[in-house]
Amino acid sequence: MKTIAVLTDFSKRAENAARYALCLAEKIHADIKLYNSFFVPSEDPLSAQIAWPMEDYEALKRESLHQLELFGAKLKKEYSVGMTGTFKPAIEYECHDGNFNTYLKGLEAEKDTVLLVIGDHEKGMSTWMTGNHLDEIIDQVSLPVLVIGEHQKFQQIDKIAFATDLNTGDIEQIHSLAGLAGTFNAELLIVHIADEKYDDLELQYKVDTFLSDITSKIDFAKIYYRRVKSIDVGHGLNWISEHGQIDMLVMVHRHKTFLQNLFKSSFTKEVAATIHLPLLIFPSPAYAVPVF
Template sequence: MKKILLPTDFSKASERAIHYALAMFNDTACEFTLLNTYTTNTQPEIAMYVLDDLKINAENLMEKFLKGLKQFDNESFHTFKTEYMPVSAASAIEILNQTHQYDLVVLGASGAGNNLFFGSVATDVVRNVSANTLVIPANAVISPLKNVVMAVDYNQVSDLKVFDNLKDLLARKDAQLTLLTVLKDNQSADELDGLAKYEYHNYFNDVKVNDYYIKNSDVEKGIKEFLDIHRADLLVMVSRHHSFLDVIFNRSVTRKFAYHPSVPLLSIYDEVAAPFINEAEIVTF
């Protein structure tokens, strides 16, 4: 059984993300955990009373939300539970994930600036939470998953098993996987690590895989260029916990896409720490 964490602030963006997740796992036994978080900036001596009121309000909203959700999803192999935590969303997600080890965290992102709070939560989670994270645009169309694109640079990952859930998804949906590599203007595909490329193909040998190369000195622009001319139902990237400078300057391509995804973005968590490098040189996924 898959364990899926569904944070919600009861907005349209988070509701859309949850509906998307339910559709994605409509053929899989899942335990879905709905999480709502709340905080207060009031004085400590009255904060306890305010937090009690906030929790009661959250429980009332969740009851209505869950009732509507069960009308949308009546699969007998889907179960639902709820969690409420008086901390930031990213902190709550990490705390729960340390205990439950979720297969996936699903977040909504407006991408249009009308829900900046939840958009920032998506980015915080991609940056700080040790879990695979799926970020869904508020206008995402729920449709069959057929074309999945994964941005790869063939750098080391801790273990190709980090892609186990992705491979399972591809097999269940009979989807095509495109391994997209953005090359520098003066770079040839022949310069890539041939062994790493072979290992990727060998790992995904049970699904349909093809390679695609695009030249652009800017990785982010290269990925967007591909998305502009090819249909993609899901974009996949590996999100490594980078150096302190990377966090400061927010140069990770994965984290940029988490702010304003044009298609659903699956960020794969990998424990391998990137080496400390100069901020100006950071181009990794």
Template sequence: MKTILFPTDFSDNSMHAAQYAGMLARRFDAKLIIVNVFSNVISLGTDLNMINETTLLEEQLHKNSMHNLEIFSGKVFLSTELPEVQIEHQLVYGFVTEGILEMANAMNVDMIVMGTKGVSNVFDKWMGSNAESVIKAAKCPVWVVPTNAQLTVPQLFIYAADLEEDEVSATKTLLDFSVPLGATCKVIHIQNYFDKDLKQKSAETMADLSKEFDGNNITFKDLKRNEIVEGIETYTRTHKPDVLALAVYDKNIFSNLFNSSITKHFVEESKIPILIFKKEKL
């Protein structure tokens, strides 16, 4: 884990999430790159005076954005106590989603950490289409930090596996995050199968995973519940994880997952941070 990208809108919750990102950067010994995406002003005419006014406005907006970014980065530097060489800031031109993704790809970051405000009048700005698009399109894992999430090092990850595609690689990715933090992992599969063959296959897959990762600080549990979403929610309420992990492997399937009650509860409403990463196809 070498580089963490943190997009900011300079809000209070963004500062809270930045402190969480700083905590991760310290534990992973990773560089923290704070980025603000600055949108250019579009001129509505070809008149020379209007073009000049647009240019002046763009220059002022750029100056203001850089000023705010420097202030924000300074606060993050002081609050996280990261070494100066371990934190930097970048101002990017363009649309928010594209700017974040382009920066992530250009710098080949290992993770994007994003703050959310939950459901509110300003929800669309960060956890609406922009953040949803980032999570869908990012090549690297995305760590979503809700408002008021605890700023403590995660000690328990719960990974809700669907046993689709390559769960071995997904579990290895989970351990890439949990092991450096000294955290325990619980992999659960909530199934509502009525078919005996499917139930048997599910049990065998979980048993195989348990054997594959024997010796690691990780357990596997196959649970029968009538309703999958409610089952995951109940399990997380009972076991109180510090992070809920979800793996996705296809845009269409991810879209279904993203609009489900799982994501609505844990991303929009929960105080539990969520780690979302891509899963390889078999």
């Protein structure tokens, strides 16, 4: 059974992300698995320098699991009233001690997991999802990561925009994304952001080659292409988000591409907050893209 993993620290942003994930799970016929990472002071490198009270590991774990169960029950109650579809996602729970990044590889090993959902970053929060943790998750995980803002509510997805530098390595991710778009009968808009000074003949050749590869490998009729002229990728993405009538923005995370600056410290969270849209990030290289 397909599963959507949801990381939660019980903050409002994380709870909202879980609600979005639950609605999405209903549409794609997937179950939900809630994860929480609880902190054990004795395992902190600085704990020896601080007079920590004695903490009972099992008590901390029970409390974390109890909070997960309460939140899961709350979600179940909400969707039993608000959801009208015939499929009802099952909700499971799992908690770990310490930094959750330690357990990402184990999560990825669960073959049925197709997506990891997290809330965006809120400056000043002292939880395990603060600081560079969001960036670390995006850097380390080999699953697609869906970042949901605090005020983003689930709605019908009619158009998904996929930002690309026309790298043929993106074809696999587009193929996977076509499955998600097909579930909603949505359009899939391929967006390339390029400077006006870019050689039009050279660009057109790359576009034609890229779209030809898509046509030959992906059987999905509602794929369209649009070039956005901008010298700044961030500005181009903001423009297409504001004027393109899209419901989700999708990118591929690479370490050495024109998108690299988007994934420097905290910028991913800044993009997600600025565009006010769900931001889906595919890893690259894609060792195993999910089937939605």
